[in-house]
Amino acid sequence: xxxxxxxxLKTRSFSxxxxxxxLEKPKYENYAGKSFRVLKNGxxxxxxxxxxxxxxxxxxxxxxxxxxxxxxxSVDSGHYEFRQRINVDSIDVEEKVKLLKEIEKELRADYIxxxxxxxxxxxxxxxxxxxxxxxxxxxxxRTGIAIQAVGKDTTLQFLSKRLFRAGGFxxxxxxxxxxxxxxxxxxxxxxxRALSPPSGKMPVLMDPSLGGVFIHEAFGxxxxxxxxxxxxxxxxxxxxxxxxxxxxxxxxxxxxEFGFFPFDDEGxxxxxxxxxxAGIFKEFLHSRETAKKLNGxxxxxxxxxxAEPLIRMSNTYIDEGDYEFDELLESVGNGxxxxxxxxxxxxxxxxxxxxxAQYGYLVINGEVGKMIKDVSLSGHxxxxxKDIKIGxxxxxDPGFCGKAGQxxxxxxxxxxxxxxxxxGGA
Amino acid sequence: xxxxxxxxxxxxxxxxxxxxxxxxxxxxxEVEVKKAVRxxxxxxxxxxxxxxxxxxxxVIIDGRVGFSFTTDPDALIETCERAIRISKISEEKLDxxxxxxxxxxxxxxxxxxxxxxxxxxxxxxxxxxVLEKKAxxxxxxxxxxxxxxxxxxxxxxxxxSKETFVSAFIECVHGEGAxxxxxxxxxxxxxxxxxxxxxxxxxxxxxxxxxxxAGRYDVVLSPxxxxxxxxxxxxxxxxxxxxxxxxxxxxxxxxxxxxxxxxLIDDGMKDxLFMSSPFDDEGxxxxxxxxxxxxxxxxxxxxxxxxxxxxxxxxxxxxxxxxNSYPVTLPTNxxxxxxxxxxxxxxxxxxxxxxxxxSNPVSGDFSLECSPAVLTGEDKPIKxxxxxxxxxxxxxxxxxGGKEKIQVENTYTxxxxxxxxEVKG
Numbered sequence: 001x002x003x004x005x006x007x008x009l010k011t012r013s014f015s016x017x018x019x020x021x022x023l024e025k026p027k028y029e030n031y032a033g034k035s036f037r038v039l040k041n042g043x044x045x046x047x048x049x050x051x052x053x054x055x056x057x058x059x060x061x062x063x064x065x066x067x068x069x070x071x072x073x074s075v076d077s078g079h080y081e082f083r084q085r086i087n088v089d090s091i092d093v094e095e096k097v098k099l100l101k102e103i104e105k106e107l108r109a110d111y112i113x114x115x116x117x118x119x120x121x122x123x124x125x126x127x128x129x130x131x132x133x134x135x136x137x138x139x140x141x142r143t144g145i146a147i148q149a150v151g152k153d154t155t156l157q158f159l160s161k162r163l164f165r166a167g168g169f170x171x172x173x174x175x176x177x178x179x180x181x182x183x184x185x186x187x188x189x190x191x192x193r194a195l196s197p198p199s200g201k202m203p204v205l206m207d208p209s210l211g212g213v214f215i216h217e218a219f220g221x222x223x224x225x226x227x228x229x230x231x232x233x234x235x236x237x238x239x240x241x242x243x244x245x246x247x248x249x250x251x252x253x254x255x256x257e258f259g260f261f262p263f264d265d266e267g268x269x270x271x272x273x274x275x276x277x278a279g280i281f282k283e284f285l286h287s288r289e290t291a292k293k294l295n296g297x298x299x300x301x302x303x304x305x306x307a308e309p310l311i312r313m314s315n316t317y318i319d320e321g322d323y324e325f326d327e328l329l330e331s332v333g334n335g336x337x338x339x340x341x342x343x344x345x346x347x348x349x350x351x352x353x354x355x356x357a358q359y360g361y362l363v364i365n366g367e368v369g370k371m372i373k374d375v376s377l378s379g380h381x382x383x384x385x386k387d388i389k390i391g392x393x394x395x396x397d398p399g400f401c402g403k404a405g406q407x408x409x410x411x412x413x414x415x416x417x418x419x420x421x422x423x424g425g426a
Numbered sequence: 427x428x429x430x431x432x433x434x435x436x437x438x439x440x441x442x443x444x445x446x447x448x449x450x451x452x453x454x455x456e457v458e459v460k461k462a463v464r465x466x467x468x469x470x471x472x473x474x475x476x477x478x479x480x481x482x483x484x485v486i487i488d489g490r491v492g493f494s495f496t497t498d499p500d501a502l503i504e505t506c507e508r509a510i511r512i513s514k515i516s517e518e519k520l521d522x523x524x525x526x527x528x529x530x531x532x533x534x535x536x537x538x539x540x541x542x543x544x545x546x547x548x549x550x551x552x553x554x555x556v557l558e559k560k561a562x563x564x565x566x567x568x569x570x571x572x573x574x575x576x577x578x579x580x581x582x583x584x585x586x587s588k589e590t591f592v593s594a595f596i597e598c599v600h601g602e603g604a605x606x607x608x609x610x611x612x613x614x615x616x617x618x619x620x621x622x623x624x625x626x627x628x629x630x631x632x633x634x635x636x637x638x639x640a641g642r643y644d645v646v647l648s649p650x651x652x653x654x655x656x657x658x659x660x661x662x663x664x665x666x667x668x669x670x671x672x673x674x675x676x677x678x679x680x681x682x683x684x685x686x687x688x689x690l691i692d693d694g695m696k697d698x699l700f701m702s703s704p705f706d707d708e709g710x711x712x713x714x715x716x717x718x719x720x721x722x723x724x725x726x727x728x729x730x731x732x733x734x735x736x737x738x739x740x741x742x743x744x745x746x747x748x749x750n751s752y753p754v755t756l757p758t759n760x761x762x763x764x765x766x767x768x769x770x771x772x773x774x775x776x777x778x779x780x781x782x783x784x785s786n787p788v789s790g791d792f793s794l795e796c797s798p799a800v801l802t803g804e805d806k807p808i809k810x811x812x813x814x815x816x817x818x819x820x821x822x823x824x825x826x827g828g829k830e831k832i833q834v835e836n837t838y839t840x841x842x843x844x845x846x847x848e849v850k851g
Binding site: 010019020022023024025026027028029030031032033043044045046047048049050059060062063064065067069093094097113114150152155156157158199229230231232234308342343344345346347349350351352353354355356374375376378404422424 | 464466467469470471472473474475476477478479492493494495496497498499501504505508509511512515516517518546562564565567597599602603604632671672673675750751752780781783784786788789791793794795797809810812814850
């Protein structure tokens with residue numbers, strides 16, 4: 001065999017779910033898994049299961065077929081331990097429940113018919129070895145709270161917000177979750193009376209949360225080099241201009257946000273990648289395999305559990321620009337200001353993307369007007385960034401990104417930005 | 427053997443521990459063996475074999491439910507202890523677990539599926555079918571899995587079943603066009619050719635796609651598009667939990683006319699369908715539940731907990747999305763029944779939606795990109811169009827559907843035709 005690697009994964013998680021003020025579905029999970037990969041005759045054979053290493057490698061080798069795979073043979077070694085400022089195990093379960101119940105009080109109003117507050121703590125213990133002698137291990141905790149409320153008037157509407165980060169109980173112990181809850185309560189009241197959005201191509205001012213999802217969907221997925229190797233990416237080469245001089249986009253797994261990781265799932269040390277610099281597309285994101293083929297740098301392979309490592313983003317963001325918020329509004333003139341995200345989807349092969357905001361506002365003559373609901377945004381990867389205007393004040397929003405059936409924690413960020421896109425709604 | 431569909435974890439000690447330390451208990455024990463072949467740019471990329479065994483424990487102490495899951499055979503007692511500890515703070519209420527039982531369901535297990543030797547050839551069939559159509563089989567997977575599950579509980583339930591699942595996906599690319607399709611089966615007879623042809627044809631269509639004029643169109647949703655829309659925008663409304671928690675627009679509408687001439691039936695015991703099983707993930711027998719009969723709302727779906735909350739019988743819809751999750755109310759196979767016709771004539775045919783998961787499940791509102799789509803009659807491929815609306819309004823406009831039903835995950839449906847639907851370019 002030419003190469004093998006073994007991943008050992010242990011995770012522990014604890015989750016609480018406060019539904020309409022009642023603590024439902026509390027859950028503890030303790031997972032152990034192992035994955036064996038063998039590269040032989042230019043093809044991978046894989047076996048995932050809790051068996052001893054010798055048998056695991058044998059079972060993996062049985063699945064080898066034949067092909068032309070070669071890999072980057074970088075060797076990194078090291079141990080990393082993410083320090084929790086407040087260890088989740090030092091806080092009683094009762095106290096965690098109490099926190100959720102306190103937050104829930106911020107969600108009370110006569111128009112709110114349903115609320116849900118979720119708490120999760122999750123600790124990932126990862127160990128990696130390979131035939132090149134690499135020895136990598138790390139422990140990374142993630143903690144967070146998600147808040148959702150449903151309001152009722154003539155229709156039902158919902159709003160949600162999430163606070164998830166790498167870290168311990170300190171992530172959720174400040175004022176932030178309370179502020180999120182009270183904002184949901186006040187915005188939901190307006191949303192119940194919101195107008196249907198206009199439709200057509202128009203200038204769109206995106207808040208940081210929507211701008212983050214925007215860069216993730218509209219550009220980030222097309223930068224994952226596996227799409228390129230399959231002949232299924234609209235981005236064929238680096239070095240092309242995709243946006244103005246002021247545009248800088250990064251993927252940074254070392255930022256202590258929700259998408260943090262110190263080593264990827266192929267044992268490669270994580271690095272910050274400049275995806276777009278001064279408007280020029282600079283770098284694809286790579287696995288060991290695509291890095292070898294395309295002469296890139298590996299380090300973006302990630303897995304849900306011990307599933308097959310895929311090229312994934314981490315913390316992806318548009319860096320800050322120079323525009324003040326008022327200047328951005330003025331540049332919109334007549335258009336929309338969109339806030340928050342309900343997720344999105346993109347097809348890297350065609351470059352078409354689509355995602356939804358939680359709500360928005362009409363912008364008329366550079367002034368914020370009435371609220372609009374159920375509004376979505378679509379466009380094309382190669383066109384959308386051309387005239388982007390970039391504001392100040394970087395913020396991140398956490399989420400789970402799905403690809404080939406696997407979810408991994410990511411965060412997306414940016415300052416407020418303005419683009420021209422197709423807006424639609426119900 | 428590492429890949430046999432048999433249990434290896436010994437639950438004896440855990441059972442005794444739960445007997446002594448809880449009022450009521452349930453063990454959901456599942457082992458899955460899986461083989462998957464991956465396709466990348468017209469080649470078989472690799473073969474993966476996998477085995478995972480897990481145990482999910484629910485306990486009830488003083489009417490409070492605790493839950494804990496593990497895949498670690500050395501952590502069974504710790505897992506029981508955690509479930510018990512969690513129950514102390516839980517406000518999840520249950521007084522017992524179901525005695526349960528089994529329905530008779532055929533065609534859900536085939537030994538050949540897990541032998542897996544057919545997978546490489548199946549992959550080659552997909553690749554050659556796409557290449558013949560002159561598209562690039564860019565990314566695909568065919569997965570064959572076997573699941574053995576047992577449910578033991580303090581009410582005396584001792585149920586066991588073995589089932590197999592085959593599922594496939596292919597995304598084809600042609601120029602700047604792309605399209606994907608899915609296929610599912612319980613046996614190795616999975617229709618890979620249809621999937622590969624569909625994805626190829628629509629990838630080619632989408633590469634030549636033009637614009638569509640905004641306006642009202644007759645719209646046809648493929649079985650794939652139908653599933654994507656109904657699963658995200660409609661099915662959550664049938665869950666009794668969502669009804670009781672104010673999250674369903676169908677609350678208080680039993681026996682009202684909610685749709686046009688369409689029937690929706692949740693059938694968890696229909697032979698050979700993808701989500702059929704003799705019992706649900708809480709041990710209640712599966713059954714056939716008419717949700718909507720010719721447009722009239724007839725029923726909601728109930729897992730064990732929500733059946734007790736409303737003093738009704740469970741509908742066999744207590745389903746664990748993953749083996750590590752609590753059972754929640756989910757549809758099994760939703761059979762879509764409409765008047766059947768041979769052909770749909772001139773219409774906007776939508777193969778798949780992008781972003782269906784962004785639909786609003788509490789209002790039914792959606793704004794979705796249709797990609798790819800074709801204006802039949804003119805035979806004009808459409809690169810992209812936006813469909814907006816509300817799933818409840820849309821289902822009032824249903825006219826008829828095709829003669830042949832196809833299963834896409836939870837939905838068993840023909841193509842469906844709707845009249846006068848607003849489309850934006």
